[in-house]
Amino acid sequence: MALRIHTAITHGEIDNTERGRVRGRLWLIGREEPVELDLDGDAWRDVAGTRVSFVNPTALPQPELRKLNRLQHGVVGDITASRRVKVFTVPEEEWQAAYREDRIEDVPTEWRNSLYLEWFTAEQGRCVVESADLEITISEHVWEMDEDEEGAQKLANMQAMRDFLAAIIQRPEETENEPEDDEGDLALTEEQWEEQLQASDRLADASMEAYEKYGEDEDADEKTAFVMGWDHLLEDMADAQEGVQPSENDSDDKKRRREWAELMNQAAEDVEHESWKQEEKDEPHPLKDQSHQYLVRLMSDMRATGLNKDRGDDPDHPLDRFMSNVMQVSGKLAAALHSRRDLENPMDRGYVLAITKRCLNWIHEALAALQDLHALEDYASHRRLIETWREGALRLRNSIADLREELTKE
Numbered sequence: 001m002a003l004r005i006h007t008a009i010t011h012g013e014i015d016n017t018e019r020g021r022v023r024g025r026l027w028l029i030g031r032e033e034p035v036e037l038d039l040d041g042d043a044w045r046d047v048a049g050t051r052v053s054f055v056n057p058t059a060l061p062q063p064e065l066r067k068l069n070r071l072q073h074g075v076v077g078d079i080t081a082s083r084r085v086k087v088f089t090v091p092e093e094e095w096q097a098a099y100r101e102d103r104i105e106d107v108p109t110e111w112r113n114s115l116y117l118e119w120f121t122a123e124q125g126r127c128v129v130e131s132a133d134l135e136i137t138i139s140e141h142v143w144e145m146d147e148d149e150e151g152a153q154k155l156a157n158m159q160a161m162r163d164f165l166a167a168i169i170q171r172p173e174e175t176e177n178e179p180e181d182d183e184g185d186l187a188l189t190e191e192q193w194e195e196q197l198q199a200s201d202r203l204a205d206a207s208m209e210a211y212e213k214y215g216e217d218e219d220a221d222e223k224t225a226f227v228m229g230w231d232h233l234l235e236d237m238a239d240a241q242e243g244v245q246p247s248e249n250d251s252d253d254k255k256r257r258r259e260w261a262e263l264m265n266q267a268a269e270d271v272e273h274e275s276w277k278q279e280e281k282d283e284p285h286p287l288k289d290q291s292h293q294y295l296v297r298l299m300s301d302m303r304a305t306g307l308n309k310d311r312g313d314d315p316d317h318p319l320d321r322f323m324s325n326v327m328q329v330s331g332k333l334a335a336a337l338h339s340r341r342d343l344e345n346p347m348d349r350g351y352v353l354a355i356t357k358r359c360l361n362w363i364h365e366a367l368a369a370l371q372d373l374h375a376l377e378d379y380a381s382h383r384r385l386i387e388t389w390r391e392g393a394l395r396l397r398n399s400i401a402d403l404r405e406e407l408t409k410e
């Protein structure tokens with residue numbers, strides 16, 4: 001994911017007075033020497049040919065930036081002082097409280113210009129400075145960029161984003177001769193399913209990165225498709241704009257891609273329908289019920305004790321880490337274990353083994369978070385409750401391990 005560093009910046013400057021080169025310096029809390037930028041490319045037209053200086057009146061430390069290289073050599077991404085962003089018009093404590101209470105949509109907002117400074121390096125990927133709260137000063141233009149030059153630069157920036165996301169996705173080469181079961185369907189092992197799940201995770205991360213950047217853009221669909229490498233979607237969008245019917249202008253390869261997408265969509269609908277039917281007529285797998293009941297109990301305990309409103313604003317709070325990992329386990333087991341009958345199919349066993357292995361990792365993360373929570377003095381009065389949560393997590397871990405042992409013997 002992008003490395004966002006604007007919070008820790010006290011002040012900075014960028015210089016694009018030389019065509020084709022952006023240089024800059026960023027001073028961060030806790031670092032004596034500034035981070036220096038030396039980037040190929042130009043800014044957008046509003047600041048191309050200028051020097052931009054900025055001050056952050058509310059800088060805060062970011063410990064994760066200790067590993068940020070002092071010298072940043074790479075290529076520019078989008079650099080502008082006129083990117084429109086939606087910001088809250090109430091104090092931070094108010095919108096933070098609204099977020100915790102799940103009513104963030106009720107908080108008033110307005111659109112403002114922000115400084116957006118993005119670059120890409122081989123060592124640290126995508127780095128971003130974005131804020132509407134900086135005090136910005138822009139010099140006179142030494143040279144001016146025309147509209148065509150800006151369009152070419154924006155295309156180059158999108159290509160840099162596409163290359164960055166391609167490195168995240170790591171698309172594998174197509175393989176042949178996958179193992180099949182007796183009915184001719186693909187039968188993947190636990191390891192092969194884990195590879196598929198990791199690929200899905202990477203694709204989800206890349207999609208979130210693209211959505212975070214282009215989600216508010218008027219051309220969001222086209223830009224997202226391009227940077228994600230979904231060229232077939234771009235072709236379909238172009239055909240739709242020209243009023244071309246798919247059957248009139250499709251290559252055989254493009255037809256196969258579209259047919260495959262339609263088959264995948266139909267398969268997803270069939271899986272959802274079958275899952276609903278099985279839940280109606282089959283006995284649920286006991287591990288699915290166990291994880292669900294454990295989560296329900298936790299949420300009830302938190303409401304009864306007020307712990308659900310007492311976590312502060314720290315996203316790495318042990319209680320948040322504990323709950324997020326338990327939710328992962330419950331959600332994934334619910335998806336993988338619709339009923340006992342699912343495990344009779346050899347096609348499903350490799351998938352369930354891969355999912356349960358991940359669930360064991362999440363349970364271990366949850367137990368580590370509970371240990372950290374138990375050590376906090378502010379939670380001393382809840383230590384008996386925390387111990388019962390630990391006992392429940394251990395029982396769930398043992399049940400998952402038992403299921404894995406049962407499946408590996410078959």
